Amino acid sequence: MRPVFHPVADHAVLVEFADQIDPAAHAAVLRLDQALAAQPFAGFAEAIPAFVTLLVDFDPAATDHARVIHHLRGLLEVPVSARPAPVLHEVPVCYEQDFAPDLPDVARACGLTPEAVIAAHLAGRYEVAMYGFAPGYAYLSGVPEAIRLDRKPSPKRGVAAGSVIIAGAQCLVTTLTMPTGWWIIGHSPLKILTGETDHPFRFEVGDHIAFRRIRAEALP
Amino acid sequence: MTRMQVLAAGPHVTLQDGGRRGMMRFGVPASGALDRKALALANLALGNPPGAAGIEVSVAGLTLTCLDGPVSVSLTGGGFIVEHAGRRLGGWRVLTLRAGDDLTIRRGPWGSWCYLAFAGGLKAPLWLGSAATHGPTGFGGGQIGAGQVLKLVNPRQMAERALTCPVWARPRSVLHAVAGPQDRYFAAETLRTFFDSPFHVTDAWDRMGLRLRGPLVAPEGALSIPSQAILRGSVQVAGDGVATVLLSDHQTTGGYPKIATLLADDIDGLVQLRPRDALRFTAVTPEEAIALARQRAAAFAAFAARITP
Structure with a gap:
C-alpha cells in the first residue's frame, strides 16, 4: 500500500495511506508505526497513529522532511514480517440498568432486546485503533453491525469515567468525567489511565x- | 523550606513547564507554556534548565507574598507591570524577593502571558513526569489560586538585573505557515485568501485554541476526514469556514481539515497578541520552514548563552 507523504510545518510528516477509513490502510499504519519504533531515525520525536494516517514528529535541528520521508520509504520497502500476536486485554463491563442508561434506547433503535445488544457487544472483536479526544480515550474499532448507531442528537454532560460508550463502529471506555454524544451501554472498573509511572496507559494502539x-456486585 | 503564598490570582494562571512530550499517541498533548521561548528564557536567566516549571501569568494577574527568603525570580514574556517592595517596574528582569516582600504582576502595555521562574525551582505536582498543567483536566501542576502556598527547591540569590527583550520574543503579527496537510480540500482561491488576508484575534480563546476573525475559508466538500493527529499550530477549519489555531492543550486528534500549520517558533509570538490584534499568514515551503527553524534556533541559543549566569 503506497502512502502519500505530506510535510507538516517545520517538524512533522503526515503519512496518509487512504482518505477513507479502511482496514488495510489501518493495518499499514500499525506496521509502519511498529517498524519506526524498532528503527527510529536521528531526530525522531514521536509518532501518532490514527485510522488511516501516521504522523511522524521530528526535531528540525537534527533532520528535515525529505530525510524523514526517505527513512519512512525505506521502512515501507522492508518485506512485511509477521506481526507479533497483538496483546489481548479482557475488559470487564457491567451492563446493569444503573450503569447502562442508553441500553433500552439502543435496543429499540436496533430492533433488538437489551440482552441481544449485550450479547452483540460481548461478541465483538475489538482493536485499539487510536487514541484521541482526551487523555487515555482509546477508540476501539469493531462494534458489530447489528448495534452500530450514529451518535445521539445532543451530548449528555458529566458522563462518569469508566462509562462504556458506543457510536458507529467505535467503542470507548472513558477515563474522565466528560460530555459525550455516544450511547452509554455499560460501566467498566478497569482504569485505562493506570496511574503507574512506568506503564501509564493500559493499551497500546x-x-x-x-x-x-460482570455483575454490579463486582464493581469496586 | 522557602515558600511563597499566593494572595491573588486571576483566571488562567497555571503552573507550566517545557511540556509533556511524546505522549500524543495516548491522547495527551504536550501542554506546557503557551510561549515556550519566554519560559525557557526566564529559567535560563536564573541558571535553571530551560524546561523547568514556572508560573504562566495571564493578563488577569498574580500577587504573591514571600514567606521566607531571599530568593531570586525572573520575569519574561509580555510587557507586564511588576510591583515589588514599593517599586513599579516592567517585566524582563531578575529580582530578589525577601521575606515579607509582595510581588504583583499585572497586565502591562503589551503581551498576553508573563512567565515567572524561581532560581532553583518550584516544587510542583507531576503528571506523567511533567508539571505542565493539562487545562481540560487540571492534571499536572494545576491552576494557581489565592491562598495557595508554593514551595521552592534549592532557592538561590543572584544579582538583580534588567533583561533585554529580543525583537523575536515580542508579539508576532506575521506568522509563517506551511500549507496543509489537508490543503487539497480547499479551493486554490480559498488558499490564496487564507495567505493574503488579514485575520484578527478574537475573545474566543483558551489554552486549547484561538479562534480567528477574518475571511471564511470553508473547505470544499470534505467537512470531516478520518480522525487524525492534530499539532500545536494546526490551523483547523470547521464547516462554517472559521479558522482556529490549535495551542498547547489541543486535542491530539480530530476530523476537521487543516488548511495550514504554523512553524513552532511563530506560535510563541501569536499567543502574545491580544484580542482584536491583526495578523497575517505567510506561506513558506517545507524547506524554507526548516531553514527558518534552524536560523531562529541559532539566534535563540546565542541570546540564551548571553543571559545564562
Whole structure:
C-alpha cells in the first residue's frame, strides 16, 4: 500500500495511506508505526497513529522532511514480517440498568432486546485503533453491525469515567468525567489511565480487546 | 523550606513547564507554556534548565507574598507591570524577593502571558513526569489560586538585573505557515485568501485554541476526514469556514481539515497578541520552514548563552 507523504510545518510528516477509513490502510499504519519504533531515525520525536494516517514528529535541528520521508520509504520497502500476536486485554463491563442508561434506547433503535445488544457487544472483536479526544480515550474499532448507531442528537454532560460508550463502529471506555454524544451501554472498573509511572496507559494502539460481563456486585 | 503564598490570582494562571512530550499517541498533548521561548528564557536567566516549571501569568494577574527568603525570580514574556517592595517596574528582569516582600504582576502595555521562574525551582505536582498543567483536566501542576502556598527547591540569590527583550520574543503579527496537510480540500482561491488576508484575534480563546476573525475559508466538500493527529499550530477549519489555531492543550486528534500549520517558533509570538490584534499568514515551503527553524534556533541559543549566569 503506497502512502502519500505530506510535510507538516517545520517538524512533522503526515503519512496518509487512504482518505477513507479502511482496514488495510489501518493495518499499514500499525506496521509502519511498529517498524519506526524498532528503527527510529536521528531526530525522531514521536509518532501518532490514527485510522488511516501516521504522523511522524521530528526535531528540525537534527533532520528535515525529505530525510524523514526517505527513512519512512525505506521502512515501507522492508518485506512485511509477521506481526507479533497483538496483546489481548479482557475488559470487564457491567451492563446493569444503573450503569447502562442508553441500553433500552439502543435496543429499540436496533430492533433488538437489551440482552441481544449485550450479547452483540460481548461478541465483538475489538482493536485499539487510536487514541484521541482526551487523555487515555482509546477508540476501539469493531462494534458489530447489528448495534452500530450514529451518535445521539445532543451530548449528555458529566458522563462518569469508566462509562462504556458506543457510536458507529467505535467503542470507548472513558477515563474522565466528560460530555459525550455516544450511547452509554455499560460501566467498566478497569482504569485505562493506570496511574503507574512506568506503564501509564493500559493499551497500546493495535492491541486487541475482549469484553467480559460482570455483575454490579463486582464493581469496586 | 522557602515558600511563597499566593494572595491573588486571576483566571488562567497555571503552573507550566517545557511540556509533556511524546505522549500524543495516548491522547495527551504536550501542554506546557503557551510561549515556550519566554519560559525557557526566564529559567535560563536564573541558571535553571530551560524546561523547568514556572508560573504562566495571564493578563488577569498574580500577587504573591514571600514567606521566607531571599530568593531570586525572573520575569519574561509580555510587557507586564511588576510591583515589588514599593517599586513599579516592567517585566524582563531578575529580582530578589525577601521575606515579607509582595510581588504583583499585572497586565502591562503589551503581551498576553508573563512567565515567572524561581532560581532553583518550584516544587510542583507531576503528571506523567511533567508539571505542565493539562487545562481540560487540571492534571499536572494545576491552576494557581489565592491562598495557595508554593514551595521552592534549592532557592538561590543572584544579582538583580534588567533583561533585554529580543525583537523575536515580542508579539508576532506575521506568522509563517506551511500549507496543509489537508490543503487539497480547499479551493486554490480559498488558499490564496487564507495567505493574503488579514485575520484578527478574537475573545474566543483558551489554552486549547484561538479562534480567528477574518475571511471564511470553508473547505470544499470534505467537512470531516478520518480522525487524525492534530499539532500545536494546526490551523483547523470547521464547516462554517472559521479558522482556529490549535495551542498547547489541543486535542491530539480530530476530523476537521487543516488548511495550514504554523512553524513552532511563530506560535510563541501569536499567543502574545491580544484580542482584536491583526495578523497575517505567510506561506513558506517545507524547506524554507526548516531553514527558518534552524536560523531562529541559532539566534535563540546565542541570546540564551548571553543571559545564562
